Amino acid sequence: MSLRPGLVRGLIELRQAFTGAELLGNLFWPVATLVAVVWLGDATVLPGTLGMFVTFGMLLIAQNLGADREDGTLLRAKAIPDGVRGYLIGKIVTVSGTVLAYLLILFVPGRLIVGGLTVRWSIVAWLLPLGLVATQALGAVLGSLISSSRGAGLLSLPVLGLIAISGVFVPIAVFPGWLQGVAQVFPVYWLGEGMRAAMLPGGGRLAATAAVLGAWSIAGLALAPVLLRRMARRESGSRVAARRDRVLQRVG
Amino acid sequence: MNPIEVTGLRMRYGAREVLDDVTFHARPGEVLTLLGPNGAGKTTTIEILEGFRTRSAGAATVLGVDPARGDERWRARLGVVLQSWRDHGKWRVRELLAHLGGYYPAPIPPDELLALVGLTGQARDRLRTLSGGQRRRLDVAIGIVGRPEVLFLDEPTAGFDPAARREFHELVRRLATENRTTVLVTTHDLAEAERLADRIVILDGGRVVAEGTTGELTRRMAGRDEVRWTVGGERFRRSTDRSTPFVHDLFREHGDDVADLEVRRASLEDAYLALVRSS
Numbered sequence: 001m002s003l004r005p006g007l008v009r010g011l012i013e014l015r016q017a018f019t020g021a022e023l024l025g026n027l028f029w030p031v032a033t034l035v036a037v038v039w040l041g042d043a044t045v046l047p048g049t050l051g052m053f054v055t056f057g058m059l060l061i062a063q064n065l066g067a068d069r070e071d072g073t074l075l076r077a078k079a080i081p082d083g084v085r086g087y088l089i090g091k092i093v094t095v096s097g098t099v100l101a102y103l104l105i106l107f108v109p110g111r112l113i114v115g116g117l118t119v120r121w122s123i124v125a126w127l128l129p130l131g132l133v134a135t136q137a138l139g140a141v142l143g144s145l146i147s148s149s150r151g152a153g154l155l156s157l158p159v160l161g162l163i164a165i166s167g168v169f170v171p172i173a174v175f176p177g178w179l180q181g182v183a184q185v186f187p188v189y190w191l192g193e194g195m196r197a198a199m200l201p202g203g204g205r206l207a208a209t210a211a212v213l214g215a216w217s218i219a220g221l222a223l224a225p226v227l228l229r230r231m232a233r234r235e236s237g238s239r240v241a242a243r244r245d246r247v248l249q250r251v252g
Numbered sequence: 253m254n255p256i257e258v259t260g261l262r263m264r265y266g267a268r269e270v271l272d273d274v275t276f277h278a279r280p281g282e283v284l285t286l287l288g289p290n291g292a293g294k295t296t297t298i299e300i301l302e303g304f305r306t307r308s309a310g311a312a313t314v315l316g317v318d319p320a321r322g323d324e325r326w327r328a329r330l331g332v333v334l335q336s337w338r339d340h341g342k343w344r345v346r347e348l349l350a351h352l353g354g355y356y357p358a359p360i361p362p363d364e365l366l367a368l369v370g371l372t373g374q375a376r377d378r379l380r381t382l383s384g385g386q387r388r389r390l391d392v393a394i395g396i397v398g399r400p401e402v403l404f405l406d407e408p409t410a411g412f413d414p415a416a417r418r419e420f421h422e423l424v425r426r427l428a429t430e431n432r433t434t435v436l437v438t439t440h441d442l443a444e445a446e447r448l449a450d451r452i453v454i455l456d457g458g459r460v461v462a463e464g465t466t467g468e469l470t471r472r473m474a475g476r477d478e479v480r481w482t483v484g485g486e487r488f489r490r491s492t493d494r495s496t497p498f499v500h501d502l503f504r505e506h507g508d509d510v511a512d513l514e515v516r517r518a519s520l521e522d523a524y525l526a527l528v529r530s531s
Contacts, residue, residue: 005354012351016342073339076394078304080355081328236304237334237406238295244338 002082002089009086010093017098026098029056030105036169037106043116046106047199048168051191053102054131055163058139058187059156060095065143065231066152072240074232084232088140095139096132103128123198123206127213131191134213137220138187144227148243162188187216253316254279255402255434256301261310263296263458270296272458274310278402278451281432283424285449287439289528293458294438295335298406301436302332314402328356331400331433333391335407341380345371348379349393356398369393369423385416392420396427403427405437409444421447442524456528466520473523480514487512 017026033049068074068087077083111117146152165179166172166189172180183189190212197204256278263271271293278284286294299305301312303319312319317326340348346362353359366372369389374382382390388408395403405424409417425448427433439445445452446466454462454469462469477495481488483506492498495515502510 002355005351008354009351012343012347022342068339071339071341072334072337075334076337076339079302079327079332079334080352081324081398082355086355236299238299240337241335 002086005082006086006089007093009090010097013090013094014097017094018101026101027105029053030102034106034110037110038113040169041114043114044196044200045169046110046114046117047195048166048192050103050107051131051193051195052163052166052168052188053106054099054128054191055135055159055188056102057095057099057132058135058142059152059159060098061091061136061139062143062146062155063149063152064091064095065140066146066149069147069231069235069240070149070243075235075237075240078232078235084228088228092136095136099132117199118201120198123194127191127194127198127209130210130213130217131187131194134187134216134220135191137217137224140224141220141227144224144231148246159188162186166192168192184212187213253313255315256284256436257311257313258297258301259311261297261300261312262308263293263300263305264308270458271300271307274455274458274460276453276460276463278434278436280434281428282450283428283435283437283448285437285439285445285452286455287442287445287449287452287524288455289440292440292455294440294455295406297455298404298436298438302330302404303327328398329401331395331398331403333395333403333405333408335410337387337391339379341378343379344376345379345382345390346375348390349397352394353397358399359397360399365393365397368396370419385412388412389416389420389423392423396433399431400433403433403435405435407438407440409439409441417444424448442521446520454524454527461527470518470520470523473520473527475518475523475526477518478516480512480516481510482512483509 016022030053033053037046037049065074074084074087077087080086111119142155143152146155162183164170165175165183166186167183168188172183172189175183190209193204194206194209194213197206197209254277256276258277259275261271261274262269274293274297276284286297288294296305300307301314301319303314303322306320314322315326315329343351346366349362349365353362360368363372363375366375369392371386371389371393374386379387379390392405392408395405408424409420412420421444424435424437428435428450437445437448439448449466451465452463452469453460462473464472476491476493479490479492479495479498479502481502490498495517499513499515502513
Protein backbone atom coordinates (compact mmCIF):
# COMPACT_ATOMS: atom_id res chain seq x y z
CA MET A 1 0.00 0.00 0.00
CA SER A 2 2.78 2.47 0.88
CA LEU A 3 5.10 1.67 -2.06
CA ARG A 4 3.25 3.61 -4.72
CA PRO A 5 2.52 6.72 -2.63
CA GLY A 6 6.14 6.58 -1.48
CA LEU A 7 7.45 6.61 -5.05
CA VAL A 8 5.03 9.38 -6.03
CA ARG A 9 6.13 11.34 -2.99
CA GLY A 10 9.79 10.95 -3.89
CA LEU A 11 9.23 12.14 -7.46
CA ILE A 12 7.17 15.15 -6.35
CA GLU A 13 9.87 16.21 -3.87
CA LEU A 14 12.54 15.61 -6.49
CA ARG A 15 10.72 17.96 -8.84
CA GLN A 16 10.48 20.52 -6.03
CA ALA A 17 14.23 20.25 -5.46
CA PHE A 18 14.94 21.15 -9.07
CA THR A 19 12.44 23.95 -9.69
CA GLY A 20 12.21 27.53 -8.46
CA ALA A 21 14.47 28.81 -5.71
CA GLU A 22 15.64 25.32 -4.71
CA LEU A 23 17.11 24.80 -8.19
CA LEU A 24 19.81 27.41 -7.59
CA GLY A 25 20.81 25.91 -4.26
CA ASN A 26 21.00 22.45 -5.79
CA LEU A 27 22.99 23.60 -8.82
CA PHE A 28 25.53 25.56 -6.81
CA TRP A 29 27.76 22.77 -5.45
CA PRO A 30 27.97 20.54 -8.52
CA VAL A 31 28.59 23.55 -10.78
CA ALA A 32 31.20 25.00 -8.39
CA THR A 33 32.90 21.61 -8.27
CA LEU A 34 32.79 21.35 -12.05
CA VAL A 35 34.48 24.74 -12.30
CA ALA A 36 37.16 23.59 -9.84
CA VAL A 37 37.77 20.38 -11.81
CA VAL A 38 38.04 22.28 -15.09
CA TRP A 39 40.33 24.85 -13.47
CA LEU A 40 42.59 22.12 -12.11
CA GLY A 41 42.48 20.62 -15.62
CA ASP A 42 43.20 17.20 -14.13
CA ALA A 43 41.18 14.25 -15.42
CA THR A 44 42.09 12.20 -12.34
CA VAL A 45 40.18 14.55 -10.02
CA LEU A 46 36.77 14.12 -11.66
CA PRO A 47 36.08 10.49 -10.58
CA GLY A 48 36.92 11.36 -6.98
CA THR A 49 34.46 14.25 -6.98
CA LEU A 50 31.76 11.92 -8.29
CA GLY A 51 32.40 9.70 -5.31
CA MET A 52 32.21 12.74 -3.07
CA PHE A 53 28.77 13.65 -4.37
CA VAL A 54 27.50 10.13 -3.70
CA THR A 55 28.64 10.70 -0.10
CA PHE A 56 26.55 13.87 0.05
CA GLY A 57 23.52 11.58 -0.05
CA MET A 58 24.37 10.74 3.54
CA LEU A 59 24.22 14.39 4.57
CA LEU A 60 21.03 14.95 2.59
CA ILE A 61 19.22 12.10 4.34
CA ALA A 62 20.43 13.17 7.79
CA GLN A 63 19.50 16.81 7.21
CA ASN A 64 16.11 15.90 5.77
CA LEU A 65 15.30 13.74 8.76
CA GLY A 66 16.28 16.59 11.10
CA ALA A 67 14.27 19.23 9.25
CA ASP A 68 11.25 16.96 8.75
CA ARG A 69 11.09 16.20 12.42
CA GLU A 70 11.34 19.86 13.32
CA ASP A 71 8.53 21.04 11.05
CA GLY A 72 6.23 18.08 11.74
CA THR A 73 6.49 16.33 8.35
CA LEU A 74 7.45 13.08 10.04
CA LEU A 75 4.67 13.43 12.59
CA ARG A 76 2.22 13.96 9.74
CA ALA A 77 3.50 10.77 8.15
CA LYS A 78 2.99 9.00 11.46
CA ALA A 79 -0.64 10.11 11.64
CA ILE A 80 -1.34 8.43 8.30
CA PRO A 81 -1.63 4.66 7.74
CA ASP A 82 1.73 3.32 6.51
CA GLY A 83 2.78 6.94 6.30
CA VAL A 84 6.23 6.53 7.85
CA ARG A 85 7.14 3.77 5.41
CA GLY A 86 5.88 5.89 2.52
CA TYR A 87 7.85 8.84 3.84
CA LEU A 88 11.10 6.85 3.96
CA ILE A 89 10.61 5.35 0.49
CA GLY A 90 9.97 8.87 -0.74
CA LYS A 91 13.11 10.16 0.97
CA ILE A 92 15.32 7.48 -0.61
CA VAL A 93 13.85 8.25 -4.05
CA THR A 94 14.34 12.02 -3.61
CA VAL A 95 17.88 11.79 -2.28
CA SER A 96 18.99 9.16 -4.83
CA GLY A 97 17.47 11.27 -7.60
CA THR A 98 19.20 14.40 -6.30
CA VAL A 99 22.56 12.60 -6.10
CA LEU A 100 22.14 11.22 -9.63
CA ALA A 101 21.33 14.73 -10.88
CA TYR A 102 24.50 16.05 -9.18
CA LEU A 103 26.54 13.31 -10.83
CA LEU A 104 25.12 14.06 -14.29
CA ILE A 105 25.71 17.83 -13.91
CA LEU A 106 29.31 17.09 -12.96
CA PHE A 107 30.05 14.14 -15.22
CA VAL A 108 28.51 15.00 -18.60
CA PRO A 109 30.19 18.39 -19.15
CA GLY A 110 33.22 17.41 -17.04
CA ARG A 111 34.03 14.42 -19.21
CA LEU A 112 33.74 16.48 -22.41
CA ILE A 113 35.94 19.31 -21.13
CA VAL A 114 38.60 17.36 -19.23
CA GLY A 115 38.74 14.31 -21.51
CA GLY A 116 40.85 11.23 -21.04
CA LEU A 117 38.24 9.14 -19.20
CA THR A 118 37.21 5.69 -20.36
CA VAL A 119 34.18 4.63 -18.38
CA ARG A 120 33.74 0.97 -17.56
CA TRP A 121 30.00 0.93 -17.02
CA SER A 122 30.07 -2.61 -15.68
CA ILE A 123 31.82 -1.24 -12.59
CA VAL A 124 29.60 1.82 -12.26
CA ALA A 125 26.57 -0.47 -12.43
CA TRP A 126 27.34 -2.06 -9.05
CA LEU A 127 29.45 0.68 -7.49
CA LEU A 128 26.83 3.40 -7.72
CA PRO A 129 23.88 1.44 -6.20
CA LEU A 130 26.16 0.06 -3.48
CA GLY A 131 27.43 3.56 -2.75
CA LEU A 132 23.88 4.98 -2.57
CA VAL A 133 22.81 2.25 -0.17
CA ALA A 134 25.91 2.54 2.06
CA THR A 135 25.75 6.32 2.36
CA GLN A 136 22.00 6.66 2.77
CA ALA A 137 21.66 3.87 5.32
CA LEU A 138 24.44 5.57 7.28
CA GLY A 139 22.72 8.94 6.81
CA ALA A 140 19.47 7.46 8.16
CA VAL A 141 21.32 6.15 11.22
CA LEU A 142 22.91 9.53 11.91
CA GLY A 143 19.71 11.45 11.11
CA SER A 144 17.65 9.38 13.52
CA LEU A 145 20.19 9.98 16.31
CA ILE A 146 20.41 13.75 15.77
CA SER A 147 17.29 15.50 16.96
CA SER A 148 17.50 18.92 15.29
CA SER A 149 18.25 20.37 11.89
CA ARG A 150 21.01 22.40 13.50
CA GLY A 151 22.65 19.20 14.70
CA ALA A 152 22.37 17.76 11.21
CA GLY A 153 23.93 20.95 9.84
CA LEU A 154 26.91 20.53 12.17
CA LEU A 155 27.30 17.01 10.80
CA SER A 156 28.58 18.45 7.53
CA LEU A 157 31.74 19.72 9.25
CA PRO A 158 33.30 16.32 10.05
CA VAL A 159 32.12 15.04 6.66
CA LEU A 160 33.89 17.91 4.88
CA GLY A 161 36.97 17.18 6.96
CA LEU A 162 36.76 13.54 5.95
CA ILE A 163 36.45 14.52 2.28
CA ALA A 164 39.60 16.66 2.64
CA ILE A 165 41.71 13.67 3.72
CA SER A 166 40.05 11.14 1.39
CA GLY A 167 42.04 11.79 -1.74
CA VAL A 168 39.30 13.59 -3.66
CA PHE A 169 41.23 16.73 -4.59
CA VAL A 170 44.64 15.87 -3.14
CA PRO A 171 46.16 12.37 -3.45
CA ILE A 172 45.87 10.50 -0.19
CA ALA A 173 49.61 9.71 -0.27
CA VAL A 174 50.52 13.24 0.86
CA PHE A 175 49.03 12.59 4.31
CA PRO A 176 50.75 10.75 7.18
CA GLY A 177 50.07 7.05 7.39
CA TRP A 178 47.72 7.16 10.38
CA LEU A 179 45.52 9.76 8.62
CA GLN A 180 45.43 7.61 5.50
CA GLY A 181 44.27 4.79 7.72
CA VAL A 182 41.44 6.91 9.16
CA ALA A 183 40.31 7.96 5.69
CA GLN A 184 40.24 4.36 4.50
CA VAL A 185 37.74 3.34 7.17
CA PHE A 186 35.01 5.51 5.68
CA PRO A 187 32.97 5.25 2.43
CA VAL A 188 34.14 8.60 0.96
CA TYR A 189 37.61 7.35 0.12
CA TRP A 190 36.33 4.08 -1.33
CA LEU A 191 33.67 5.73 -3.47
CA GLY A 192 36.44 7.86 -4.96
CA GLU A 193 38.69 4.83 -5.35
CA GLY A 194 35.91 2.87 -7.03
CA MET A 195 35.09 5.71 -9.40
CA ARG A 196 38.75 6.10 -10.33
CA ALA A 197 38.94 2.37 -10.96
CA ALA A 198 35.90 2.66 -13.21
CA MET A 199 37.15 5.63 -15.23
CA LEU A 200 40.95 5.84 -15.23
CA PRO A 201 43.40 3.50 -16.90
CA GLY A 202 45.17 1.14 -14.54
CA GLY A 203 42.16 0.30 -12.39
CA GLY A 204 42.15 0.24 -8.58
CA ARG A 205 41.40 -1.84 -5.53
CA LEU A 206 37.94 -2.99 -6.53
CA ALA A 207 37.63 -5.92 -4.14
CA ALA A 208 38.51 -3.73 -1.16
CA THR A 209 36.06 -1.08 -2.41
CA ALA A 210 33.25 -3.62 -2.58
CA ALA A 211 34.18 -5.02 0.83
CA VAL A 212 34.27 -1.69 2.68
CA LEU A 213 31.14 -0.29 1.04
CA GLY A 214 29.39 -3.62 1.55
CA ALA A 215 30.31 -3.63 5.24
CA TRP A 216 28.96 -0.11 5.70
CA SER A 217 25.78 -1.08 3.84
CA ILE A 218 25.20 -4.10 6.05
CA ALA A 219 25.89 -2.15 9.24
CA GLY A 220 23.66 0.71 8.09
CA LEU A 221 20.81 -1.51 6.94
CA ALA A 222 20.93 -3.46 10.19
CA LEU A 223 20.86 -0.36 12.40
CA ALA A 224 18.73 2.06 10.38
CA PRO A 225 15.33 0.31 10.68
CA VAL A 226 15.72 -0.08 14.45
CA LEU A 227 16.76 3.54 14.96
CA LEU A 228 14.20 4.94 12.52
CA ARG A 229 11.44 2.99 14.22
CA ARG A 230 12.57 4.32 17.59
CA MET A 231 12.70 7.85 16.21
CA ALA A 232 9.21 7.60 14.70
CA ARG A 233 7.77 6.02 17.84
CA ARG A 234 8.96 8.93 19.96
CA GLU A 235 7.45 11.56 17.70
CA SER A 236 4.37 13.35 19.07
CA GLY A 237 2.69 16.71 18.86
CA SER A 238 4.15 17.95 22.12
CA ARG A 239 7.64 16.98 21.00
CA VAL A 240 7.30 18.93 17.76
CA ALA A 241 5.93 21.89 19.73
CA ALA A 242 8.82 21.72 22.23
CA ARG A 243 11.34 21.63 19.40
CA ARG A 244 9.65 24.58 17.73
CA ASP A 245 9.83 26.57 20.97
CA ARG A 246 13.54 25.81 21.18
CA VAL A 247 14.05 27.07 17.64
CA LEU A 248 12.06 30.23 18.35
CA GLN A 249 14.12 30.88 21.47
CA ARG A 250 17.27 30.55 19.44
CA VAL A 251 16.00 32.98 16.82
CA GLY A 252 14.43 35.42 19.31
CA MET B 253 -19.18 -0.25 22.46
CA ASN B 254 -18.57 3.48 22.16
CA PRO B 255 -15.96 4.65 19.64
CA ILE B 256 -13.91 6.22 22.44
CA GLU B 257 -13.75 4.67 25.92
CA VAL B 258 -11.34 5.90 28.57
CA THR B 259 -11.26 4.40 32.07
CA GLY B 260 -8.98 5.34 34.94
CA LEU B 261 -6.35 6.78 32.61
CA ARG B 262 -3.09 7.79 34.29
CA MET B 263 0.03 9.40 32.97
CA ARG B 264 3.17 10.03 35.00
CA TYR B 265 6.42 11.66 33.98
CA GLY B 266 8.77 10.72 36.79
CA ALA B 267 7.14 12.04 39.94
CA ARG B 268 4.84 14.42 38.08
CA GLU B 269 1.28 13.19 37.60
CA VAL B 270 -0.12 14.62 34.36
CA LEU B 271 -3.30 12.55 34.21
CA ASP B 272 -4.98 11.21 37.32
CA ASP B 273 -7.80 8.70 36.94
CA VAL B 274 -9.39 10.21 33.82
CA THR B 275 -12.59 8.50 32.72
CA PHE B 276 -14.93 9.51 29.88
CA HIS B 277 -16.41 8.21 26.64
CA ALA B 278 -17.65 9.54 23.32
CA ARG B 279 -20.72 8.13 21.58
CA PRO B 280 -21.00 7.51 17.83
CA GLY B 281 -21.47 10.73 15.85
CA GLU B 282 -20.94 12.89 18.91
CA VAL B 283 -18.74 15.98 19.25
CA LEU B 284 -17.03 15.68 22.63
CA THR B 285 -14.94 18.58 23.89
CA LEU B 286 -12.07 18.30 26.33
CA LEU B 287 -12.07 21.72 27.94
CA GLY B 288 -9.44 23.00 30.30
CA PRO B 289 -6.67 25.54 30.87
CA ASN B 290 -3.16 25.07 29.49
CA GLY B 291 -1.39 22.23 31.23
CA ALA B 292 -4.63 20.48 32.20
CA GLY B 293 -3.60 17.31 30.36
CA LYS B 294 -5.76 17.69 27.23
CA THR B 295 -3.01 17.15 24.70
CA THR B 296 -1.55 14.24 26.66
CA THR B 297 -4.99 12.59 26.69
CA ILE B 298 -5.53 13.05 22.97
CA GLU B 299 -2.01 11.85 22.15
CA ILE B 300 -2.57 8.68 24.13
CA LEU B 301 -5.79 8.06 22.20
CA GLU B 302 -4.04 8.72 18.89
CA GLY B 303 -1.47 6.07 19.79
CA PHE B 304 1.38 8.59 19.90
CA ARG B 305 2.07 8.23 23.60
CA THR B 306 2.06 5.27 25.98
CA ARG B 307 -0.06 5.64 29.11
CA SER B 308 1.21 4.81 32.57
CA ALA B 309 -1.96 3.03 33.69
CA GLY B 310 -5.67 2.66 33.03
CA ALA B 311 -7.61 1.48 30.00
CA ALA B 312 -8.41 3.14 26.69
CA THR B 313 -10.01 1.95 23.47
CA VAL B 314 -10.59 3.78 20.22
CA LEU B 315 -12.88 1.92 17.82
CA GLY B 316 -12.52 -1.08 20.09
CA VAL B 317 -8.73 -1.15 19.83
CA ASP B 318 -6.13 -0.26 22.46
CA PRO B 319 -4.29 2.72 20.88
CA ALA B 320 -0.97 1.40 22.21
CA ARG B 321 -1.47 -1.66 19.99
CA GLY B 322 -3.27 -0.11 17.02
CA ASP B 323 -2.02 -1.23 13.62
CA GLU B 324 -2.05 0.64 10.31
CA ARG B 325 -5.54 -0.68 9.41
CA TRP B 326 -6.82 0.84 12.65
CA ARG B 327 -4.99 4.08 11.89
CA ALA B 328 -6.72 4.27 8.51
CA ARG B 329 -10.05 4.70 10.35
CA LEU B 330 -8.82 7.72 12.34
CA GLY B 331 -8.28 11.36 11.46
CA VAL B 332 -5.69 13.34 13.39
CA VAL B 333 -5.31 17.12 13.53
CA LEU B 334 -2.50 18.07 15.88
CA GLN B 335 -1.41 21.46 17.16
CA SER B 336 0.37 23.80 14.76
CA TRP B 337 2.10 22.08 11.90
CA ARG B 338 4.50 23.74 9.44
CA ASP B 339 5.21 20.67 7.33
CA HIS B 340 5.25 20.23 3.55
CA GLY B 341 5.87 23.95 2.95
CA LYS B 342 6.97 23.40 -0.65
CA TRP B 343 3.97 21.27 -1.59
CA ARG B 344 0.91 22.62 -3.34
CA VAL B 345 -2.42 22.27 -1.54
CA ARG B 346 -4.21 20.00 -4.00
CA GLU B 347 -1.09 17.98 -4.70
CA LEU B 348 -0.65 17.15 -1.00
CA LEU B 349 -4.31 16.20 -0.53
CA ALA B 350 -4.19 13.92 -3.57
CA HIS B 351 -0.95 12.33 -2.36
CA LEU B 352 -2.06 11.73 1.22
CA GLY B 353 -5.37 10.34 0.02
CA GLY B 354 -3.33 7.63 -1.71
CA TYR B 355 -2.62 5.98 1.63
CA TYR B 356 -6.32 5.29 2.33
CA PRO B 357 -8.67 2.70 0.83
CA ALA B 358 -11.49 5.13 -0.06
CA PRO B 359 -10.28 8.74 0.15
CA ILE B 360 -12.42 11.81 -0.44
CA PRO B 361 -11.45 13.17 -3.90
CA PRO B 362 -9.19 16.24 -3.51
CA ASP B 363 -11.53 18.69 -5.26
CA GLU B 364 -14.48 17.67 -3.11
CA LEU B 365 -12.29 18.06 -0.04
CA LEU B 366 -11.10 21.52 -1.12
CA ALA B 367 -14.69 22.66 -1.57
CA LEU B 368 -15.64 21.23 1.82
CA VAL B 369 -13.03 23.25 3.71
CA GLY B 370 -13.27 26.30 1.43
CA LEU B 371 -9.82 26.12 -0.13
CA THR B 372 -10.77 25.67 -3.79
CA GLY B 373 -9.19 29.03 -4.59
CA GLN B 374 -5.90 27.97 -2.99
CA ALA B 375 -5.65 24.58 -4.75
CA ARG B 376 -2.42 25.49 -6.56
CA ASP B 377 -0.83 27.55 -3.76
CA ARG B 378 2.20 26.35 -1.87
CA LEU B 379 1.48 25.48 1.75
CA ARG B 380 3.95 28.00 3.14
CA THR B 381 2.03 30.86 1.50
CA LEU B 382 -1.26 30.01 3.28
CA SER B 383 -2.59 32.15 6.12
CA GLY B 384 -2.92 30.63 9.59
CA GLY B 385 -6.63 29.96 9.14
CA GLN B 386 -6.21 28.45 5.67
CA ARG B 387 -3.40 26.28 6.96
CA ARG B 388 -5.60 24.99 9.78
CA ARG B 389 -8.45 24.23 7.39
CA LEU B 390 -5.99 22.28 5.27
CA ASP B 391 -4.95 20.36 8.40
CA VAL B 392 -8.60 19.46 8.88
CA ALA B 393 -8.91 18.47 5.23
CA ILE B 394 -5.94 16.12 5.69
CA GLY B 395 -7.52 14.84 8.89
CA ILE B 396 -10.68 13.79 7.08
CA VAL B 397 -9.23 12.71 3.71
CA GLY B 398 -9.60 9.03 4.62
CA ARG B 399 -13.26 9.38 5.75
CA PRO B 400 -12.40 8.72 9.42
CA GLU B 401 -14.85 7.22 11.87
CA VAL B 402 -13.11 9.07 14.70
CA LEU B 403 -11.56 12.51 14.29
CA PHE B 404 -9.14 14.04 16.82
CA LEU B 405 -8.75 17.83 16.81
CA ASP B 406 -6.17 19.36 19.17
CA GLU B 407 -6.76 23.10 19.71
CA PRO B 408 -8.02 23.40 16.14
CA THR B 409 -8.91 27.10 16.08
CA ALA B 410 -5.93 28.65 17.87
CA GLY B 411 -5.08 31.81 15.92
CA PHE B 412 -8.36 32.01 13.99
CA ASP B 413 -10.26 35.25 13.50
CA PRO B 414 -13.92 35.13 14.60
CA ALA B 415 -15.32 34.57 11.09
CA ALA B 416 -12.91 31.72 10.35
CA ARG B 417 -13.71 30.21 13.72
CA ARG B 418 -17.44 30.22 13.00
CA GLU B 419 -16.94 28.59 9.59
CA PHE B 420 -14.74 25.99 11.19
CA HIS B 421 -17.33 25.17 13.83
CA GLU B 422 -19.95 24.69 11.14
CA LEU B 423 -17.64 22.34 9.28
CA VAL B 424 -17.05 20.19 12.37
CA ARG B 425 -20.75 20.08 13.22
CA ARG B 426 -21.52 19.04 9.65
CA LEU B 427 -18.99 16.20 9.81
CA ALA B 428 -20.60 14.90 12.97
CA THR B 429 -24.20 15.15 11.82
CA GLU B 430 -23.87 14.19 8.15
CA ASN B 431 -21.03 11.67 8.22
CA ARG B 432 -21.67 10.37 11.74
CA THR B 433 -18.00 11.03 12.54
CA THR B 434 -17.18 10.93 16.24
CA VAL B 435 -15.15 14.03 17.02
CA LEU B 436 -12.92 14.67 20.03
CA VAL B 437 -11.86 18.33 20.27
CA THR B 438 -9.57 19.92 22.83
CA THR B 439 -9.85 23.62 23.59
CA HIS B 440 -9.16 26.08 26.38
CA ASP B 441 -11.91 28.34 25.05
CA LEU B 442 -15.24 27.87 26.79
CA ALA B 443 -17.22 29.71 24.09
CA GLU B 444 -15.83 27.30 21.53
CA ALA B 445 -16.70 24.30 23.67
CA GLU B 446 -20.26 25.59 24.10
CA ARG B 447 -20.72 26.16 20.38
CA LEU B 448 -19.18 22.91 19.18
CA ALA B 449 -19.85 20.25 21.70
CA ASP B 450 -22.67 17.82 22.28
CA ARG B 451 -20.95 17.15 25.57
CA ILE B 452 -18.10 18.79 27.48
CA VAL B 453 -15.52 17.11 29.72
CA ILE B 454 -13.72 19.68 31.86
CA LEU B 455 -10.17 18.70 32.67
CA ASP B 456 -8.05 20.52 35.21
CA GLY B 457 -4.75 19.51 36.77
CA GLY B 458 -5.03 16.11 35.11
CA ARG B 459 -8.46 15.30 36.57
CA VAL B 460 -11.98 15.36 35.18
CA VAL B 461 -13.67 18.04 37.28
CA ALA B 462 -17.04 18.10 35.50
CA GLU B 463 -18.84 16.50 32.58
CA GLY B 464 -22.14 16.99 30.78
CA THR B 465 -23.99 18.97 28.12
CA THR B 466 -23.71 22.76 28.25
CA GLY B 467 -27.18 22.94 29.84
CA GLU B 468 -26.37 20.34 32.46
CA LEU B 469 -23.09 21.99 33.35
CA THR B 470 -24.71 25.42 33.67
CA ARG B 471 -27.47 24.07 35.92
CA ARG B 472 -25.05 22.11 38.04
CA MET B 473 -22.18 24.56 38.33
CA ALA B 474 -23.24 28.06 37.55
CA GLY B 475 -24.50 28.94 41.02
CA ARG B 476 -26.39 32.09 41.88
CA ASP B 477 -27.40 35.28 40.08
CA GLU B 478 -26.23 38.59 41.44
CA VAL B 479 -28.59 41.56 41.91
CA ARG B 480 -27.28 45.10 42.51
CA TRP B 481 -29.29 48.23 43.19
CA THR B 482 -29.30 51.53 45.11
CA VAL B 483 -31.91 53.02 47.40
CA GLY B 484 -31.49 56.66 48.35
CA GLY B 485 -27.91 56.66 47.08
CA GLU B 486 -26.92 53.66 49.14
CA ARG B 487 -25.56 50.62 47.25
CA PHE B 488 -26.84 47.07 47.77
CA ARG B 489 -25.82 43.74 46.40
CA ARG B 490 -27.32 40.29 46.89
CA SER B 491 -26.76 36.78 45.52
CA THR B 492 -29.88 34.75 44.88
CA ASP B 493 -31.08 31.62 43.13
CA ARG B 494 -34.34 33.31 42.12
CA SER B 495 -33.53 36.78 40.82
CA THR B 496 -36.90 37.56 39.21
CA PRO B 497 -39.13 37.15 42.34
CA PHE B 498 -36.40 38.90 44.33
CA VAL B 499 -36.59 42.00 42.11
CA HIS B 500 -40.38 41.91 42.25
CA ASP B 501 -40.22 41.98 46.06
CA LEU B 502 -37.67 44.77 45.91
CA PHE B 503 -40.03 47.04 43.96
CA ARG B 504 -43.00 46.13 46.14
CA GLU B 505 -41.03 47.24 49.19
CA HIS B 506 -39.27 50.37 47.88
CA GLY B 507 -41.27 51.35 44.80
CA ASP B 508 -39.71 54.22 42.83
CA ASP B 509 -36.82 54.55 45.28
CA VAL B 510 -35.04 51.60 43.63
CA ALA B 511 -32.40 52.83 41.15
CA ASP B 512 -29.36 51.52 39.18
CA LEU B 513 -30.85 48.02 39.06
CA GLU B 514 -28.58 45.36 37.63
CA VAL B 515 -29.16 41.60 37.41
CA ARG B 516 -26.18 39.46 36.45
CA ARG B 517 -27.25 35.99 35.46
CA ALA B 518 -25.02 33.16 36.51
CA SER B 519 -23.02 32.00 33.53
CA LEU B 520 -21.11 28.88 32.73
CA GLU B 521 -18.12 31.08 32.09
CA ASP B 522 -18.03 32.40 35.66
CA ALA B 523 -18.45 28.91 36.97
CA TYR B 524 -15.73 27.56 34.71
CA LEU B 525 -13.29 30.30 35.67
CA ALA B 526 -14.05 29.84 39.36
CA LEU B 527 -13.57 26.11 39.03
CA VAL B 528 -10.29 26.36 37.18
CA ARG B 529 -8.96 29.15 39.41
CA SER B 530 -9.77 27.37 42.65
CA SER B 531 -7.54 24.41 41.88
